[in-house]
Amino acid sequence: MPQLTGVHHVKFPVSDLAASRAWYEKVFGFEVTMEFPDEQGVVRGLAGAVKGLGDAGLALRWNPEAAAGIKGFDPVSFGIEDKAAAEEWAAHLDDLGIPHSPVIDATIGWILVFHDPDGTEIHLYSFAAHGIDQTGRKGYGRHVES
Template sequence: MNKPILSGIHHIKIPVTDLARSVAWYGEVFGFETTMEFPEADGVTRGVAGTAPGLGDTMIAFRVNPKAAEGCQGFDPVSFAVDGKDDIEAWAARLDELGIRRSPVIEASIGWLLVFDDPDGLTLHLYSWDQHGIDQSHRPGYGRAVAH
C-alpha cells in the first residue's frame, strides 16, 4: 500500500484573548478578511476564519482561548513566507509605518527573517524563500542540514 501524502496546509489556528482586536490587527498588518464565523450555543462568536493576500488556499483562524494565548506568548508556531530580502525590507518598513516593534532584518539559518509579536505576544516570523548562502550552522540556535 502506498503511503498517503499531504496536499498542503488547510488552516492555521491562533489562540487570542480579544477576537475583535486580533481580527483588526491581522487585517491591518496582513490584509486578513473574515470569511467564516463560529458562533457558540449561547450565540456569541468566539472564532473566525478567513484569508489574507499571498496565502493561497491556506486560511487563518482565530479562536478565543486566553489560557492558550498566554501559553503561546513568545513562541513562534508559524513563519509566513516572502520571496526575498527586498520583501523582508519592505515588510520592515510597513511594520515601522504601523508602529509595530520588530527585530532588525536577520540573516537566519537559510534566508532572511523578520520577527515581531501580535497583540497577544505570539511571535510571528516573516521568512524569505530566497537563501542568503551564509553558513550559519556553527551558531547556537541556527539550523544545520541532516544527512539521510
C-alpha cells in the same frame, strides 16, 4: 503513506477576538469570511483569507489560556520572497507602529520577527536563501545527513 495536499489553514489562539481581528486586518489584510458562534450565539472564532497564503486560510479562536501558553513562541513562519521583501515588511510595520526585529540573516534565508497582540511570535521567512554558512553559530540550525 497517504499524501498531504497542502496547508488548509493556520489558527491562532487569542485572548481578545475583536482586538486580534483588527490587528490581523491591519497587518496582513485579513478578510473575515466566516464566524463561529458558541451555543449562546457569542462569536468565539473567525476564519478568512490573507492575500499571499494561496488556498490556506487564517483563523482566530478565542482561547485566552492557549494564547498565554504560546506567548513568545513561533507556531508558523509565513513565507516571503527575499531580503527586499523583508525590508518592505519592516517598513510596513514601521508605518503601523508595530515593533519588530531588524532583518536577520537566519539559518537559510532572511527573517523578520514581530508579535501579535497576545505576544505570539510571527516570523516572515524568505524562500530565497542567502548562502551564508551558519554552521556552528549558536542558536542556528544545521543540516543532518539522511
